[in-house]
Amino acid sequence: MRIHDDRAQDMVLVYDAPDQAKAELVCASLQSAGIGAVVQNQYAGPGAGMMPHLGLSDSRGVLVPTSDADAARSLLAAVEPTEEELAAEADADATTLEEAEARVRLLRG
Secondary structure, three states, X not given: OOOOHHHHOOEEEEEEEOOHHHHHHHHHHHHHOOOOOEEOOOOOOHHHHHOHHHOOOOOEEEEEEHHHHHHHHHHHHOOOOOHXXXXXXXXXXXXXXXXXXXXXXXXXX
């Protein structure tokens, strides 16, 4: 998704990623939560590595609409569950794989 100049003023930086992969992951996480996020400089070319040496930014920032900034920051600040918490949650769910697959087949009808 590209930001047009008229919309760029309505966007704010909520995350400055260390690399493109992390920026894409954060952007996708925000989008899956219904927040219209975009990656800044996602189409940087092969000369992008020279940008810091030229005094230019090589940021991989994630931008969201100003109206969604607080929600995006809250989502990004949320603590991720530990492996133990995820395992305990999975153990508490009595649904077997076969039961889940049967439910999906019924929904697809």
